[in-house]
Amino acid sequence: MKFKIIFIFITVFLLNCTGKSVFIEEDLLKNYNKALKYYNLEKYSRAKDEFEYIIMTDPGSKLANESQYYKAESLYKTKEYDESWVAFERYIRFTNDIEKIEKSRYRICECAINSTNSYQRDQKQTNRALEQLQMFIEDFPESKMVESAEESISQLRIKLAKKDYEVGRLYLKLEEYESALIYFRSVLNKYYDTNLADKARIGIVFTHILNQNSQGAENYLEAEKNNFLIVENYHEAELLISDTKEGLKLIHYYQLYK
Numbered sequence: 001m002k003f004k005i006i007f008i009f010i011t012v013f014l015l016n017c018t019g020k021s022v023f024i025e026e027d028l029l030k031n032y033n034k035a036l037k038y039y040n041l042e043k044y045s046r047a048k049d050e051f052e053y054i055i056m057t058d059p060g061s062k063l064a065n066e067s068q069y070y071k072a073e074s075l076y077k078t079k080e081y082d083e084s085w086v087a088f089e090r091y092i093r094f095t096n097d098i099e100k101i102e103k104s105r106y107r108i109c110e111c112a113i114n115s116t117n118s119y120q121r122d123q124k125q126t127n128r129a130l131e132q133l134q135m136f137i138e139d140f141p142e143s144k145m146v147e148s149a150e151e152s153i154s155q156l157r158i159k160l161a162k163k164d165y166e167v168g169r170l171y172l173k174l175e176e177y178e179s180a181l182i183y184f185r186s187v188l189n190k191y192y193d194t195n196l197a198d199k200a201r202i203g204i205v206f207t208h209i210l211n212q213n214s215q216g217a218e219n220y221l222e223a224e225k226n227n228f229l230i231v232e233n234y235h236e237a238e239l240l241i242s243d244t245k246e247g248l249k250l251i252h253y254y255q256l257y258k
């Protein structure tokens with residue numbers, strides 16, 4: 001008799017829980033559809049709140065996981081890139097949808113790109129974005145987004161090259177010639193394939209000239225003449241040397257500020 005009562009109690013309890021679960025799912029489905037409606041209407045803040053409610057109410061469910069994806073997208077659309085990054089990582093952790101994993105990973109790359117600073121400021125975020133893009137290409141080499149990722153990598157590398165180049169120019173203005181050479185050479189060593197490479201070569205030539213080492217400028221240009229990416233840039237460096245043979249004039253210092 002005792003076991004029969006226990007059995008009845010457990011059965012009623014399970015049925016009650018099942019009923020509540022079904023009710024929660026049905027109720028949350030309405031919230032999910034409402035959230036999607038907000039999302040499609042580009043009301044991303046409202047959509048985010050609705051998706052967040054579903055995630056908090058029924059964590060671990062399929063509906064909550066889908067809501068996590070759209071919450072991350074909504075955060076991205078409202079330019080909350082750090083929060084979006086975290087939300088996409090959380091989604092990836094609990095889904096097996098390969099297509100959305102790929103999209104989420106690329107969104108993380110975009111979050112990183114959009115969080116980068118201008119070249120004048122700290123470039124930690126730029127390096128982080130490069131890491132994410134390179135990992136994406138390695139993990140999804142057949143993705144349609146690889147071409148876009150490679151283009152983004154090129155643009156970010158130009159930003160890093162610009163940073164080093166401008167630091168070199170700053171040292172040149174301060175007459176810190178050895179430091180200027182270090183940064184111009186850094187551009188050539190790390191970003192030799194960017195449009196800043198030729199500018200760095202001209203910068204090195206001009207550094208030697210300003211440091212009263214015209215022979216060093218000539219020797220350097222001779223050694224680098226076949227490495228210029230654009231022949232006009234080589235001729236600019238050549239003209240700079242010939243024009244300063246008899247000493248620097250005011251117009252030559254314009255090179256520091258152009």
